[in-house]
Amino acid sequence: MGNREEHISLGMAIGAPIIIGMLVGFADSFAAGLWQALLGLFLLAVGSVLPDWLEPPTHWNHRQENHSKETLYGTGIFSAVSIVLVILHDSAWIILFGLLFGYSLHLLLDSTTKMGLPDE
Numbered sequence: 318m319g320n321r322e323e324h325i326s327l328g329m330a331i332g333a334p335i336i337i338g339m340l341v342g343f344a345d346s347f348a349a350g351l352w353q354a355l356l357g358l359f360l361l362a363v364g365s366v367l368p369d370w371l372e373p374p375t376h377w378n379h380r381q382e383n384h385s386k387e388t389l390y391g392t393g394i395f396s397a398v399s400i401v402l403v404i405l406h407d408s409a410w411i412i413l414f415g416l417l418f419g420y421s422l423h424l425l426l427d428s429t430t431k432m433g434l435p436d437e
């Protein structure tokens with residue numbers, strides 16, 4: 318568990334329907350929604366692998382602050398905030414959601430492994 322392909326596929330399987338659904342519901346126009354979807358999906362994939370770029374898994378103790386439970390709380394909360402901003406303000410916030418939600422899903426998947434996540 319926990320290799321790059323698994324992180325990207327889990328991110329896409331859970332994040333892509335949310336991104337597409339939010340844009341169908343809230344984008345100002347088809348053109349705006351299309352480029353926001355492409356950028357959002359790209360950053361979803363980037364966010365899904367970003368923790369392991371920041372802390373490469375080359376050492377048994379590679380999970381530090383970028384893999385912590387505190388970071389998961391933060392990215393989770395700001396993912397939710399970005400959804401609220403899409404609904405109340407502008408659909409372009411879905412791009413930030415993609416990055417944060419991909420990052421959250423990476424940590425969520427890592428938390429199911431034997432090593433788990435450090436507290437902070």
Ligand SMILES: [Zn+2]
Binds near residue numbers: 368369384427
């Ligand atoms: Zn990781």
